[in-house]
Amino acid sequence: MIPGAFEYHRPTSVDEAIALMSRHGDEGRVIAGGHSLIPMMKLRLAEPGHLIDLRDLVSLKGIRPAGRCIEIGAMTTQQEVVASELLAEACPILREAALLIADPQVRYCGTLGGNVANGDPGNDMPAVMQCLDASFVLRGPKGEREVPARDFYEAAYFTARAEDELLTAVSLPIPPAGHGYAYEKLKRKVGDYATAAAAVVLTMSGGSCESASIALTNVGQTPLFAEAAGQALVGTKVDEAAVARAVEAAKDIAEPVADMRGPEEYRTHVTGVMVRRAVERALARAQA
Amino acid sequence: MTDATEMTLEEREATLGGIGCARKRKEDIRFIQGKGNYVDDIKLPGQVFGDFVRSPYAHARVKSIDTAAAKAVPGVLAVLTADDLKPLNLHWMPTLAGDTQAVLADEKVHFQNQEVAFVIGEDRYAVSDGIQAVEVDYEDLPVLVDPKQALAEDAPVLREDVEDKDNVGQGTRRHPNHIFTWDVGDKDAADQAFSGAAVTIKEEIFYQRVHPCPLEPCGCVASMDPVRGELTLYGTFQAPHVVRTVVSLIAGLPEHKIRVIAPDIGGGFGNKVGAYPGYVCATVGTIVLGRPVKWVEGRIDNLSTTAFARDYHMTGELAADSNGRIAAIRVHVLADHGAFNAHAQPSKWPAGLFSIVTGSYDIPSAHIAVDGVYTNKAPGGVAYRCSFRVTEASYLIERMVDVLAQKVGLDKAEIRLRNFVTPEQFPYTSCLDWEYDSGDYPTALNKVLEAVDYKGLLEEQAEKRKRGELMGIGLATFTEIVGAGPSRNCDILGIGMFDSCEIRIHPTGSAIARLGTKSQGQGHETTYAQILATELGIPSDDITVEEGDTDTAPYGLGTYGSRSTPVAGAAAAQAARKIKAKAQKIAAHMLEVGEKDLEWEVDRFKVKGLPEKAATMKEIAFAAYQNLPEGLEPGLEAVNYYDPPNFTYPFGAYLCVVDVDRLTGEVKVRRFYALDDCGTRINPMVIEGQVHGGLTEAFAIAMGQELTFDETGNIQGASFMDYFLPTAVETPVWETDFTVTPSPHHPIGAKGVGESPNVGGVSAFSNAVVDAFAHLGVSHMPMPHTPWRVWKQCQALGIGE
Structure with a gap:
């Protein structure tokens, strides 16, 4: 060691x-x-x-509104995400997810940028970023570019970031007011990576689902944006049949490996359970 | 002659802070300020570091080891291999179980991460670079991780070094991978009871391989003074004196030239009883280099190579009449001991005290057979927070009583009440020859049932079952056997398992006591002082308790198996009584009366009938150094070596309530009520802390801890990423309670408590989980009850979706 x-x-x-x-x-x-x-x-x-x-790069710290987006500097710690009033108001799923990462000691050191840039499929924020359709700001010798979180992850520890690029910020579109959200994470204990986890953001209008976005943590080589699962809810009342379709769609793309958390079959099954519970909680939180 | 204070008797008693008071732990003052002194805190002038090259293979031939590149790494001072240790005959070392263990792999490796070479360097970085530079050429061999396969006729031979021996220390072998068979009880009587029984049950019960996982891993600093020819060995030793004797025997150094010091220890739980290759290599290193050598293992090293616990494949059977009255028990155990038979048990007991398996029940006949087997896993087999193999035994009987209750259709509390050894039967001799000293099992169980409203819980459970919800109620009514032990049947390496205390009273009435045990967090500095305070009439705050330095402490066998209070605690009381006897002579002289005219009261001797005429212990202490009766030698000291007449038998009744999430398999412990009877209670707060800790470890074992291996012998889950150490978040809330049934043979009636909650806790959790499925016909589920395993049960029953 x-x-x-x-x-x-x-x-x-x-x-x-x-x-x-x-x-x-x-x-x-x-x-x-x-x-x-x-x-x-x-x-x-x-x-x-x-x-x-990177700890002296003060310009990479901070959470600020930027038009219809919020920009979070890469060196912002998870604890700063948890403590941010702006995020609690505009995008509360971040606080909910950050509180499920490790423990307070780790959250005081661990950064949002590190969490999303590392490409570890066990990290929680990548799926949340995919769910929110966030983009990552990459800066290299040739300048700056933005890559959507949904396109960023290629394989475990392999991402769209070039070797000489630095992930400097996360830019996330502010979800519509009244949106419902939930991050459901099954883990064995505090500090553990997810056995399976699901991030859900949805909006309802007149009793019907207007938009829905679902992403999954640690059930594949990369975080998984479960596009079909979200689509299964759109235009429905998010009733039992629709939820069941979303759950199946999410399970269809899950490819967990067997580990001490359980065999593949179990981890696929609980992916579905997490999606179901996240959808149910998001629905309960959404304003009609 | 009394002091001028006007304290009442009660105030004087309270001032003592003696037995029964919940004084705060004295050792915590330094621990909570970060001022403890652990092995890794020791920094000696000129100190260097050592660490191991470890095998990636579980079974392989070591064809060659090239150390040249490692020796060329800047800062590397030496690289030791088995060939270097051979001339000293230290490449193998004796185990506590009569076998031998490779210190550094000699021609073969037998388990993953086995020690292959020892690199010594100026700092840890140089050592680590050196380890990477050692080139080992392995030829991998077929691996055995399943003890059943290890006994197959054509199984590969693991231990070629003992292939020709028909005995490796604990009995006759019948296969090259077989270590011993231990057979106790009356087989014919048990078989007869089974053939005529109205009801029989049989269950395969596996107690998984777990690890005690103390927060501080193992380590040592060996320091040879070449001028004086004296070796000082600092280390994480639960039994420092035994280490001194072992070092003397295997290193050939005279015992008086060896000083073993166990400084503060960050938890042991059995893991720090045995001797490890690191101790030998650091000792050789300091002798060779003439500089102190420190070895401190990492977490993965600790979990994957130092002593594990359990790995018992048990088959249990009960025979009973139609009323659930048990007539006989039969048990067979396939015990996976890993690559070397290095478990820590009293020498005569190849399965420890496993024959306590009749538990709290009056069972007329029993037969047990245990087969020890070699596999390609790390050696060990220690008692992880329990007396020797008692957790295994208790888990087996507590599970089987539930299975029997289910079969005969009896409530699990009722079947226990029908089979309990009754209070009138004590002292009770079990059919396997243990003499239980005292107990009152029905009172304990009934108190728990009333406290939790057992009837109400059963009604709630029935309601929930109708709704398809899974709620389980688990009971455990266990009996521990602790305080090893009487030297007639307990020894380590031929040394009787007595323990000791030496007390010196200073002229001003304060004292120092030294004992042969060694606290690893149990709070000995607090509780021993309380025993002495009550016995001597000196405030516990005025008594220093010291352990762990073999140059100063009297010889003792150390701390494990809940033996400190039963054995060393008794020695403390007996040594104090010797002092009191001398004090009485001095008091008689001071008060100018006959010894028989005096009576003891809290902190002084009083003249009978003249209460104002008295001499306090403080006054007597001063007199012991200047005002003595003729013929009495000065000073006030005593030493006692206590050989206990019997073990002590703490017991308890635990009840656990769980709710199961059938979709995720998560088990939530809703309530845990633990009643412990450890006889006389020395410090209720320390007891409560011990019970909380023991229950938390029991929870960890039952719900998540396991070390598994893949088919090529790769250890799984040997880091904190996977190995389950619950945090405060996962740990249930504990409710504790007690009854007091003193031990009749112990000087103060105390029995020991540190391990009871682990012994009783594991079965209470497991019984609760299984009970959640009992109405669906489930009689047993394998531990640990991780979410995926519990969900597999749900899935098998068609309720997992």
Whole structure:
């Protein structure tokens, strides 16, 4: 449990960080909260020659309104997400999900940017971002671009981010007022990754579902945007038949692996249970 | 001559802070300020570090080890392999169970993460780099992880080193992978009872491999003083004196040249009883280098290589009449001991005290056979917060009584009441020859049933069942056997399992007491002082309790198996009584009366009939150093080595209520009521803390802990990512209660309590989970009751969707 030798860098600007990333290529790794990278380094599953610490990049901190979106800096901690009045008001699913990540100590260090950029299918925020149709702001030597969360994840730990790009912010469209939401996570204990989890955001109008978005955590190589599951609810009263169709659609795309949390069959089954419960709670919270 | 204070008798008693008072734990003052002193806090001048190259294979031949590159790593000082230890004859070491264990893999590895080489360096980074640079060439061999397959005729031979031996220390072997058969009871009588029985039940009950997982892992600092020729070994030792003797025997150093110090220990639960390769390698390292060598294992090392617990494949049978009165019990156990037979039990008991399996019930006949087997898993087999193999036994009988109740259609409380050893039967000798010292089982159970409104719970359960909801009520009425133990039948490496206490009273009336046990969090500094306060009439706040340094503490066998209070606690009381006897002589001299004219009262000797004429213990202490009767030697000290006449038998009645989510398989513990009877209660707050801790570990075991292996012997779940250590969030709320049935043979009537809640708790949880499905015809479900396993049960019953 002792990491190998590495050079430590502490850039004070985003440009400097990107320059360091460009210079060191696959020998370099950026570190934010460190909750994924440090354990990997201690097990020597990761042995970066250069560690680029982002903690002095104050410009990457903060939660601010930006037109019809909210922009959250990549170095914003999960605790800051939990504590944000703006998010609690405009997009409360983030607080609900953040509170299910690890424990308070971890949330004070762990960052939103690290959580979404790492590509670990066990992380909770990627599915929430897919559910909200958020975009990730990536900055590299050639400039800045935005990639939708729904297109960002390629395989476990593989994402659309290029090696010399830094994920600087998350931009999320503010969901309509009165939307219903829920993040349901089945886990064995505090601090555990999900056995299965589902994020749901929906809007109702005149007793009928106007829009619905569903995404799944830790039941595949990547977070899964369950488009068909959401579509199964749109235009319905979110009655039993519609929910059952959504559940089946979500289970259809789930491809969990067997682990200590349970065999594939169980994890697929509880994916359905989480979707059902999240939909039910989101519906109860939605304003007609 | 009395002091000037006008305190009442009650106030004087309260001032003592003696037996029965809930004083706060003295050790917590340093622990909660981060001022404890654990092994990894020890930093000696010139100290270097050592750690292991471990095998990725569970079974392989070690064809070659190339250490050249590792030795070239800057900061690496030495790399030890089995070949380096061979000339010292330290490449293998004896286990506590009569077998031998490889210190560093000698030609073969037998389990994953086994120690292959020991790298020593200036700091942990150099050591870690050195470990990566050691090149080991393995040839993998067929792996055995299933003890049943290990006994197949054509099974690969695991232990080639003992292939020709028909005995490896605990009895005759009948297969190269077989270790021993332990057979007790009257087979003919049991068989006869079964053939004539109205009702019989049989259940396969597996108690999974778990690990005690103390928060502080194992470690040591070995420091050889080459000038004096003295070795000091600091370590996480539950039994420091035994370690000193073992080191002397295997390293060939004279015992008086070895000082073993166990500093503060962060939990043991049995894991820190045995000797590990790290201790041997650090000791060799310091002898070779002349510098102190520290070895502290990591979490994965701890979970995957140091002593595990259980892994008992049990087949239990009960025979009963139609009223549910049990006539006989038969048990067969296939015990998976891993690669080396290194379990920690008193030498004469290959299955520990497993024959306590008749539990709290008056069962006329019994037969037990236990077969120990080698597999490609880490060695061990310790008592994880229980007396030797008692949790296994108690889990088996408590589960089987429920199965029997189901079969004969009796309520589970009623079947227990019908089979209990009755209060009038004590002292009660079981058919397997244990003499239970005292108990009152019906009173305990009835008190619990009343406290929780058992009848109301049954009605609620019946209602819920009608609605298709799953609610379970689990009972456990267990008997522990602790305080090992009488030297006539208990020894470790031939040393009787007595324990000891030495007391010195200082002239100003304060005292220091040293004991042969070693607290790992139990609160000995608090509770021993309370025993002494009551016995000696000196306030517990004025008594320092010290343990863990073999140069100062009297020889003792250490702390495990809830033996500290029953054995060392008794030694403390007896040593105090020796002091009191001398104090009485001094008091008689001081008060100018005969010894027989004096009587003891709380903190002083009084002249009978003249209550104002008295000498307090404080005054007597001073007199012991300047005003003595002729012929009496000065000072006020005593030592006692206590060989207990019998074990003690704490017991309890636990009730657990669970609700099961049939869609996710999650089990929610709604209520847990634990009544413990540990005899005389020394400190109710410490007892409550022990019960809370034991129940929490029982909850962890029953609901989530397990170490499993894939078919190639890769250990699964050996980190905190998977190994279930519940936090305050998962842990249920505990309700505690008690009755007091003192032990008749213990000087203060105390029995020990630290492990009872784990023994009784596991079966209470498991019984509750199974009971949630009992109306659907389910009689047993395998532990741990993780959500996916419980859901599989729901699915099998067609209620999981």
